[in-house]
Amino acid sequence: NAALAHYSPSNGTSRRLSVDxxxxxxxxxxxxxxxxxxxxxxxxxxxTPLQKEAYTRVLMGNIDLSRLxxxxxxxxxxVESFARRALWDVGLNYGHGTGHGIGNFLSVHEWPVGFxxxxxxxxxxxxxxxxxxxxxxxxxxxRIEDIALxxxxxxxxxxxxxxxxxxxxxxxxxxxxxxxxxxxxxxxNTYYETIRARVGPELLRQQLHEEHEWLQRNTxx
Numbered sequence: 001n002a003a004l005a006h007y008s009p010s011n012g013t014s015r016r017l018s019v020d021x022x023x024x025x026x027x028x029x030x031x032x033x034x035x036x037x038x039x040x041x042x043x044x045x046x047x048t049p050l051q052k053e054a055y056t057r058v059l060m061g062n063i064d065l066s067r068l069x070x071x072x073x074x075x076x077x078x079v080e081s082f083a084r085r086a087l088w089d090v091g092l093n094y095g096h097g098t099g100h101g102i103g104n105f106l107s108v109h110e111w112p113v114g115f116x117x118x119x120x121x122x123x124x125x126x127x128x129x130x131x132x133x134x135x136x137x138x139x140x141x142x143r144i145e146d147i148a149l150x151x152x153x154x155x156x157x158x159x160x161x162x163x164x165x166x167x168x169x170x171x172x173x174x175x176x177x178x179x180x181x182x183x184x185x186x187x188x189n190t191y192y193e194t195i196r197a198r199v200g201p202e203l204l205r206q207q208l209h210e211e212h213e214w215l216q217r218n219t220x221x
Contacts, residue, residue, distance in 0.1 A: 002041070002141030005096050005133065019045040022140040022174075030105055037108050037129055039145035042171040053090070054134045055142050055174035060086035061132040062144045063184045065098070069153045069161045074122055076115035083115075083132040086179075094133045102127040102147050124160060126150045144170065167195045169218040192219035 001007045001015065002024035017023060021043070028037040041055060061083040068082055076099070081088075083098045101113030104127075112120045113128050122128070131145030148162035169192065177185070196219050203212040 002143075003135050003137055003139055005094070005135055005141065005143070007141075021045075022047070022051060022142065024141050024143055026143070026145070028108060030108075032105060035103050035105060035108055036166070037102060037145065037147060038166045038168055039131060039143045040168055040171065041142045041144065041174070043173055047174055050136075051140060051142075052174055052176050053179065054087075054092060054136075055144075055171070056176040056179045057086040057090065057092065058132050058134050058142050058144050059170060059175065060180065060184060062130055062146065063187050065130050065132075066146065066148055066162050066164050067183070067187050069155060069159050070122075071159055072123065074160070076113070076119050076122055076128070077117045080115040083130065087132070087134060092134055094135060096133065099129040099131055099148075102129060122150050122160060124150050124152055127165075128162075130162070130164075164191065167199050169195060169215070172218060189221050192221070195219050 001009070001013060002022065022041055023043070024039065024041045026037075026039040028035065043051065047055070064085065065079065065083040068079055070079055080098045084093060087093055098115040101110035102108065103110035112118075113122070113126045115128070127147055127149055129145050130148050131143055133141065133143035135141040146164045146166040148164045150160055151163045153159040153161040170188075180188075196215065200212060200215060203209075203215060
């Protein structure tokens with residue numbers, strides 16, 4: 001059912017989960033100090049070569065946009081194609097927006113931040129999702145969504161970049177490492193170090209040892 005980008009569950013269409021197919025989970029909650037919106041796609045069995053390549057290229061797009069450095073007041077639509085480039089390279093694409101503003105204990109989709117033509121320019125302090133995907137009709141769907149904060153980049157002149165604040169590992173079972181550039185691999189390793197440093201101690205504080213072991217396995221370099 002994840003082949004539908006905006007699927008809504010119902011008794012007539014819901015199916016049992018299986019280890020033989022992909023599973024997309026779009027999760028979120030509203031808390032007094034913020035709203036979360038995180039999507040991960042996993043496969044508990046043996047993915048097909050197309051599933052693995054498509055997932056990797058969606059991840060590459062997520063990374064390329066997340067690590068991008070750009071001038072102040074750049075419109076989101078100007079940089080949106082960085083999230084699609086790895087898919088475009090092999091003739092793939094997705095039919096929804098690349099990201100939207102995130103409300104602070106407000107709407108999950110908060111106007112006017114985002115990457116479409118009618119969104120305002122990006123400025124420091126804005127929260128936006130970054131969520132490229134790929135959907136094959138009737139077969140499977142992939143989306144990797146993180147929330148990112150627009151921050152000042154460490155450059156000589158005042159440029160901007162993104163700081164990803166969603167701290168959830170990606171599915172190692174679906175990543176084809178050979179497609180990734182050294183810069184993308186370095187980004188992943190730094191991201192996993194951040195997850196370990198920020199989430200690991202909290203899991204131990206709550207005595208969630210099984211979850212901590214899972215986190216350690218899934219954030220190895």
